[in-house]
Amino acid sequence: MTLAQQFEDRFGSVPAGIWAAPGRVNVIGEHTDYNDGFVLPFAIDRATLVAAAVRQDSAVRVSSTFSESGEIVVTDLSGLKAGDVDGWAAYPVGVLWALREAGHELQGMDLLIDSQVPVGAGLSSSAAIECAVAVAANELYRLGLNGSELALIGQRAENEMVGAPTGLMDQSASLLGKEGHAVFLDCRSQHAELVPLPMKEDGLALLVIDTRVSHSHATGGYASRRRACEVGADIMGVPALRDLSEADLREASGLLDDETFRRVRHVVTENARVQAAVELLRTDGPRAIAPLLDASHVSMRDDFEISCPELDLAVDSSREAGALGSRMTGGGFGGSAIALVQVEDVDRVSAAVTDAFDRAGFKEPVIFAVSPADGAGRVS
Structure with missing residues (x-):
């Protein structure tokens, strides 16, 4: 059964279309984004799909193909506040809420989500949901927002x-x-530019090794690292760690x-x-960045x-x-x-x-190769 047919089965109407947004792999640049720094991700060839239709009221009905019971989460955008929705539905509903908070006029929507991005693997399955819903709402409500604004x-x-x-990296x-x-x-200016990453042409593949150790960004470990960065910047007298060089x-x-120093x-x-990776990709190609990957780890x-231990072993x-x-x-x-x-080494590795x-x-572990792919957009 196609996603459109499943949408009709659950919601009793046909979707206005289907949109897709890919997950991402970050080549290099970890925990630099919220420090106003630099990151170098790429969109992968695994995506989240959303079948969507506009409603005439302010209700949002969300379901997913990974819910065996066919559960539909229903909420109302009217009077919705930050934190009112929990669980996975907070991601799609949160996008519609954020659009309204930004002053865009939109009613409710029916959304059916199907994801090919592994959850908990560090490939940003959450951002893929957000971006698929964002491009769908942007088109259906003719909001005219560009990719950076939707991010x-x-x-x-x-x-x-x-x-x-x-x-901001994942989106x-x-x-x-x-x-x-x-x-x-550049996470400070939000300026983005494309850098060549010709993996196939250079006879290379990027293997993702999913350790199947789940994690959550909302846990204390992530938050405590962020706080340490803010403390470090404050003591060093700079707006963000982006403003420090290795000489400092x-x-x-x-x-x-x-601990804060480290x-x-x-x-x-x-x-x-x-x-350094960006310059090497522009001049010498992907092979040249290998030592930087090792140093990053x-x-x-x-x-x-x-x-x-699982990541270190991988x-x-x-x-x-x-x-x-x-x-x-x-x-x-x-x-x-x-x-x-x-x-030629993919199978052996x-x-x-x-x-x-x-x-x-x-x-x-779950191991698969990914390639740099196109970003979010309408697929049907």
Whole structure:
């Protein structure tokens, strides 16, 4: 049964169309976004679909194909406040709420969501839902918003309705991505530009190694890291850690306690790695960024302390099996690692990582290759 047929079965009417928004993988630049820094994600070739129709009242009815019972969550946009909706429905409803809060006139909607983006794998399944709903509402209500503006709407939905203090990277990648390219985003100015990422042409693949260790951005670990960054910036007398260079770290080491210093050092050096990766992609191609991936993981493991045994094993075992570079990706505390590998080595690296997990007594990882894909838009 097609998504449109399932929509009609659940809601009793045909959808106005179907929109899609991809998940994302971050090539490099972790926990830099909310520090006004730089990130380099790309939209992946796995997406969330939403079948949508406009309603004449202010009700929002949301359902998903991953609900076996066919449950429909019903809420009303009139008088809706931040935090009023919980669970997964907070993401799509939050987008409509954020659009209204921004002054856009829209009524309710019926939404049926189908996701091919693994949940909890650090591939931003939440932002994919937000962006699919955002482009659907943007078109159906003729709001005329561009991708950068819709990214801000998705971020507000996640920050205020869901309660997760995330930055702008995930939504920007999902909305602005282009096949064969990464999105270089300045999170302060919100300026985004496409950077060539010709994986296939260079005989390369990017493996996602989903450790199946679930994580949540709303947990204390993420929030405490963010607070440490704010404290570090305040003590160093700058608006955000983006304003510090590697040359400032010597002074920082004398002013900050050890833990705060290490948090700051990760963000400062990670920003430098993002900028270096962009230059290398423009001049030398994807192979050249492999050492930066390795260095990024060490920084996240030792300075930001957001790795876990499964992520470290994924990185170490993939490198031992021939990956050119490897690192954890996403918010941390679980989720996925990425490994840059030659196409001919995909099967060998995948088998080696799976075997390493088995010997360690961990859950079997889910491993698959992703390619840079186009961003969100209408599919039918």
